[in-house]
Amino acid sequence: MFSLRRLTSSFFPAVLLAIATVSGRAQLVTVGDGGPGPVKAQHLTAELTTLAPSVNPGGTLQAGLVLTLEEKWHVYWANAGDSGQPPKITWTLPEGVTAGPLQFPAPSRLPLGPLMDFGYEDLVAFPLTISVAKDVKPGPIHLDAMVNWLVCSSTCIPGKAHLGLNLTVVAQPTPEPARVGALGTALTLLPTVLPATAKYSVMGGAKDYVVTLLTTEKTSNAEFYPYEQDQICNAAEQTLTKIPGGVQIRVPRAAATDAPVGTECTKTDKLAPLAKTLHGVLKLSDKIAYDVTGPVVPGEVAVTVGQGGAASGITIPVAIGLAFLGGIILNLMPCVFPVLFLKGLALVQSSTSERKQLRMHGVVYTLGILVSFWTIVAALLIVRAGGSQAGWGFQLQSPIFIALLALGLFFFSLSLAGQFDLGLSLTSVGGGLAKKEGYAGSFFTGVLATIVATPCTAPLMGAAIGFALAQSAGVTFAVFTALGLGLAVPYLALSFQPAWTKILPRPGAWMEVLKQLTSVPLFITVAWLLWVYGNLFASSTVPSNGVDHESLLLLSLILLAIAGWALGRWPAKLKSSVTAFVLGAIAVAIPLYQPKDTTLVWAPYTTQAVADARAEGKPVFIDFTAAWCLSCQVNEKLVLKSAEVQKVLADKHVTLIRADWTQYDPAITRELAAVDRSGVPTYVIYPAGKDTKADVLPEVLTKQLVLDALAKDTKQ
Template structure:
């Protein structure tokens, strides 16, 4: 489980606070990590390096947390030989071995010819008997190689070169302040401010304000309400956090900036109460110390309120916590466990509209999606199918097959995104095109479709079977897979009405969400469904004839253009090298398909096997592309009339009294690009920004970006484009329509500048 390791880590960090009272730990007993575990290394030969830890009394290292790897090409590291440690059952790690006093480890390997020194990356973790565990440590050591014979150990100052700027420190109790810790670290009360107020008699508002560079773990927040008879906490509504990558424990959700969490109340009595909100949480300094679990008791004046009809308070699950009294004694308190954050995303969207209205909007959104630019390739395929002509019975069967493909495509794609969001992933509609290998694969499919339409091959299997080899088949199977392809290609677009329906689906129970996705699919398939079941509409189509072969070849070019667009998106995501790899793969694919056609009527088992290998070879670039890092983004500034989106930059511009138009876009979003061409990249738009002293802030969602996903969720958007105008002088932002015009932008900027 992705969250198991970080939660275990946090438990270990809090070991000291749980093992003994805070007043029993003396600051003078705790050493900086490099004094507690003094590390040196020497090369006894070009094939062996000895590492030594001198461990201070009262401290120990975990064997299973020690690893060494080469950090340079001059040395190929082998196995690390560690002696047996003291075996015991650890409360958190189970059966472990530990080392005290000193540890000598031998690293086998081979130095390159002529190498004078090598670099090693050493990881380790240890604890103090006082009950404090250091965070996992990493050091980069430079070791001089002997000139033919073994030499003594070099001084620690020359052997041990920590990472630039690193000042290893240890986890601290809730009140902060440990000798040897980073001077920049603040006491917990200053690092993490927590406030709570009663908005009214039905809701509290909890506010966390971490100091700059600090963050709070979203999944460690717990709440309890004391001295509030007749009032019960309902599940809170925490906003999406920032995905934070921990080097040792993977992905976690945190809050770096001030965050407000609404906490609904269920009431069985109307009287006002002077209550106490008990808040449990845990936080860290980025690249520094992690604080032990903390607890704050906040006085809250809850005014009189209405009795909640049919309220369902959260289940009475509890977890033990501690609160320090004035006398310094640790007294137990019961803190109800909040539901996991992925289960308590804001449900405002699902509360704003009814299910019936959501389904109606979904049907309308799917219908309008047929008019969006992204659906052009699929419309080209269907135009060819409709023009081929059929009797009424066949037309109905083909319409139903196409509809089934669309419905299944929406059901699968929608189910995947709902499941991944429920698991805490920061995803939105069109998420699959944020994956470079998916973009490259779709480019291959559209390229294969074009080759088929151009007559390069006419086989219904191989990679083309993913695309037009299936969609070009006669009968129900071809129409079914055309419907599936329609969803894959069209899904990055969000049409009017579709946004609200998707927002409803993302917060509704799973069966209701799937019903919304099915209704969206029905809207997309409705025009072709009508063509099959209403003869009067079908009769208006041109009759089949020799012209169809010309039309078929002409329709290959929209497929090629779609493939070119997808390759451009890939280049934006992973750079020109990835683009070149995909182009090379496309050439190999074309060779395989051409060769297939040549062998269609021949019995040549060996050649067919070679063709299969060539076809597989065309897929090899996909794996390489998936591993490539994104190219460095160029940040823009307000002096250029636009800035790159970040929550901090948005807050600073608003504090300066500027009007800000936030444009959330992606290179794979055709509607976004159409709006840019028609409005956002024009001289009229730039003149309007200047006239209103406004700034365009652009967020690029071409690849996964948790901060942009959080912004989308905050404004109940499920994908891009999203345009929000923030007024001068504060206040809520105004969401603009999905399809922009200059008149819409001018009106919004004028309103945003009006006091």
């Protein structure tokens, strides 16, 4: 199915052109006699102009196409937006003379119903450069041009003009021409390269791109225009936010090309894949625009001041108050409450302890939380100083952090569930609060509470954090400190007023049962982290990458479960500690090892894909596989993804097609039968040529076997 984006970007302009052609063929009549103009066409006047009438051999001259439009009519930028086509010139030039491409000044947004075009109204000039070779003889020359355009209002009309330039090549040096007229103005409005003092970066989130420009230029109405189509939702509002040292523009992502017909990009969750780079024009004002390009860093940026919601109109005292209240509420979130609950149990069991020691444990616990929050905000500020943006929970964009957090919580949960006893654990359960050595436990419990709080956002937190990230370093630290104090204050209050623990039930066997029950939300959190971990690696082209990495992390969790079993089977024994340590080290090493994925992309199998690939005469490699086929996975990991095989496949320009038979597919079944096979794994190479015979490889592959087959089947 076509999406609205695809419908409007390809089909809609074609329909307009067809209607214009059929309803009035006079509209396509070429105007002009080959001279510079101006010539009058429907709803605009076109002409070619230069800054000077002459040019030197070996020199260049600035020329331009100038279009003067009637009121309420417009023409288009290089990327027309949801519909339209930019002007084009086809030149017929003397030998030794060349004309550069049209250059486009920064456009404006031109709304039309639910759509958004990018273009120009009133008057626009498109500069270009004429170059003359050194061996061109002095004398008059004529440059002939056929110009095409699409001019639109509520309807669109194609236009065509036969224009030209009469120039003189002169041997004597000529002075630098003045930049005057429409062409001179347009040359000053072309997007320029970013100055050395400015920095451009892009973060791509689940629903939008956040474009950040660190610059000394003042602006209150910045806009972003991408050169590539199907990247942003053209019709959506672009939200500008001032940040320390620059501006931020939040631009919603485009709808997927297979979204239902008629779906507006602002009203669908089915979005186009995240772009690898974002190249476009950042327009700061009518006179200042930059041509920018940069990689898209996956991640989320907190909504900041002026972007609607609770953050609008917020002040520093309000932000600090919201952060403090949000921190208190954060204690009730599923990821934090088990830790606080265990601390409460420890207070019940230690109610007879000296009051001074209880208070010290509360202070140390609070210090652990504050130090952790200060570390997080310092990292946020370092990231921001580097030109990138990050929000609360930015650590969850790191696969390594996710893996270590999941492993740590899983091991901790195993202990809570009763598989083994950590002894003096991070939560100091069992009276550790009454002992001096338990202070380390209280401190690191505060660290743990902060770590497990990062996946959660309590009510009121979002507005406060969004405000903090748009302010100076001092304000950011103040807001995050208030958030940390809010998280710490319930336990801190209980430690200073032990009498309040009387409202809690008395110690008993029920405490062990409840302690085990607290492992349940932590296990659920681990499951969620596993899902996040897989999504960090999944892509629209290779979604199986996420499953592969999830499987490796699951293997690490299994190793930790075995380590926990060893600790419970032989408590307080050297052999159990050594076994647990070795297994734990292996479990941590597995997700930490993240080799760079240099594997080639395999196209999904269709009968048409195979037919088209063979029709091109190139060698074709078909991998018949399935997720449940263990030998398929072994062959893929050890052979097909090996560096040697990958290099030959790339060097020989082999077309790669993967026939996934995980679920029954009659087309794949027929293809297997055609090569006398009935199951997977099956590997088929069609040698170069349109009518070659299939070369079927054995089920068990080796590198040398595949390399030899490729050497034989890729000979021309």
